Amino acid sequence: MLYTPEQTAGFASYTFRHLLTKQEDHVLTLMLNRPEKKNALNTVLLNELAFVLAYAHxxxxxxxxxxxxxGDVFCAGMDLKSLTAGEQAESTVPEPSGPVRLGELLAGLQKPCLARVQGAVYAGGFLLVGGCTHVIATDAATFSLPEVKRGLFPFQVLAVLLDLMPARKALDLCLRARTLSAAEALDVGLVTQIVAEGQLESAVQQWADELRQYSPTAMQFGLRAYQQLKSLPPGQQQAFLHAQFQQIQETADAKEGMAAFLEKRPPTxxxx
Structure with a gap:
């Protein structure tokens, strides 16, 4: 992580420039709030995301x-103008301990994350959407990787896409710069659910309500193991997963879950 627990402990005292935050009923809601720039990611917003996601972790x-x-765009990707101009806007959070790599931020969260996609997603915005565990999008949302039109290539996005879909589909998205409709994004595995624009808020709430019924410890164990599996050779994976199962059985949530099951009551x- 780019921040320590001690640094993020004062989360409630920070005022963010490009993020809106709300914490309620075990759910932390983050809203990219740079609509005048189509929520493009500049240094300030990247640092704020890194800080808040570390806090959530x-x-x-x-x-x-x-x-x-x-606004009407979910994220236009990196703010290339501000990054190439060396924008020196004053930071709203402590300096991170290293470079902020967007593709790694959500991988380090290790908790369920719902993307609430109300508009177009471009370029590096795919790293946010692709890094979430679930993506709920309106039927008007679109998804596009235009980098090759500008002499660039979405290297980090490709790595995220390869976790979600077959290689040929991932490469095609990067090479042809097609704009996918919400239905097409659902078909390739980028989106989890499509809803009408007026139903987005309630649909996200339904997903959050369902996930809050289950053990947060179990989900965190599972998501952490999912990330760790990627660095293990196949011959070591089953031994690792067996050890994880042994460990999770000793947690308070596992003991409560089994007790609630036997006593025929909802777990706490x-x-x-």
Whole structure:
């Protein structure tokens, strides 16, 4: 992580320039709030995202994250103008301990994350959408990787897409710069659910309500194991997963879940 637990402990005292945040009922909602720039990611916004996601990772009371955006564009990707101009806007959070790589931020969250996609997603915005565990989009949302039109290539996006779909489909999206409709994005595995524009908020709430019924500890164990599996050779994976199962059985949530099952009552999760 780019921030320590001590740095993020004062989360409530920070005022963010390009993020709106709300924490309620174990759900941390983040809204990209740079609509005048189509929510393009500049240094300030990247640092704010890194800081808030580190907080969400460490904070026991946060069981899941909702990531949305204001305006009519979800995210236009990196703000190339501000990055190439060396924009020196004053940071709103402590300096991260290293470079902020967008493709790694959500991988380090290790908690369920719902993308609330109300508009177009371009370029590096795919790293946000692709890094979430679930993506709920309106039927008007679109998805496009235009980098090859500008002499560039979406290298980091390709790595994320290869986790979601067959290689030929991922490469085609990068090579032909096609604009996908929400239905096409659902078909290739980029989107989880499509809803009408007026139903987006309620659909996201339904997903959050369902996920809050289950053990946050179990989900965190599972998502952490999913990330760790990627670095293990096939011959070591089953031994690793067996060890993980042994460990999770000793958690308070696992003991509560089994007790609730035997006593035929709803469990009371502690996130431990």
């Amino acid at each position: 460490y904070e026991k009371d946060v069981w899941l994250v909702v990531l949305g955006a204001t 999760w502690k996130g431990e």
